[in-house]
Amino acid sequence: MKLSTKGRYGVKAMFELALAFGEGPIALNSIAEKQNLSVHYLEQLFASLRKAGLVKSIRGAQGGYMLSKKPEEITVGDIIRTLEGPVAPSECVIEDEKTECYKADYCVTRTIWERIRDSINAVVDNITLQDMINDYKKINKDGYMYYI
Amino acid sequence: MKLSTKGRYGVKAMFELALAFGEGPIALNSIAEKQNLSVHYLEQLFASLRKAGLVKSIRGAQGGYMLSKKPEEITVGDIIRTLEGPVAPSECVIEDEKTECYKADYCVTRTIWERIRDSINAVVDNITLQDMINDYKKINKDGYMYYI
């Protein structure tokens, strides 16, 4: 039950874009440096995020990425599902998919996987990038703004 | 965010033991047949479950496994954590472990992983094998008792 680096890096990177929302594009190498990971790897994550409509890109020098919506309109759930696929502890409870097991109606374990899925989705869908910004400002209220 | 087969098979297998609680040991091959998987693979799961004190074994012919506590005293969380390790979407939020990141107090993503972890644990710790039995009986109340 672990997220891969995609989801974890992705949320952190999107948070950085959120902090700079309205200030023009941010180049991936600046994020990559801060988070100490490769630009090329981030590029792959951002390709998915762009296709999902969560960010838009500006090519060429002084280009970069920016959120395509306001931070309060993007949830952690949007990011994680884009990068990791649908939240589902078991194949048989992937939402919007017709892998309906013929035992589904009688299966007691299936309802467990559904409950796990739903509780994870409830948490991540209830946290927007704006919430993260607010938390961040509260935590680092007095004194130096620690970086992520 | 998926469970491995260990967790999924494990919960199903433990549910079968729960259904037969008080009726003596169940041999793994009977479970393996019903669930259509190999005895040897189940043996590996049950080795962990036994070491964790969730089941006890009886060796030799007519032997098998049985729950070591009442079905209402074993939660899905006990089973999943035994077979999959601690629930934690990220390394930095593994409970009972001193991988304290030096940024922990200032990290906004960390609090997200904690919330995910806690909500998963809340769900799985709140479902006992007895709850599953009750659900099962309710679902299959009238008519044929479908198997798992």
Next chain:
DNA sequence: AGAATTCATAGTAAATTGCTTGGGATTCCG
């Protein structure tokens, strides 16, 4: 022109998953 960037595709080493194989130890039953 040249530097900085995104975009696209492919390759790949290491880890993990989901088993299989092979054999030993114990206990019941006939």
Next chain:
DNA sequence: CGGAATCCCAAGCAATTTACTATGAATTCT
């Protein structure tokens, strides 16, 4: 008592996934 049934233990292994790296083209700013 012998053999079948069962648990116990350790290794091995193929397929998949993860987490990148590599290469280079396309675009845009200065």
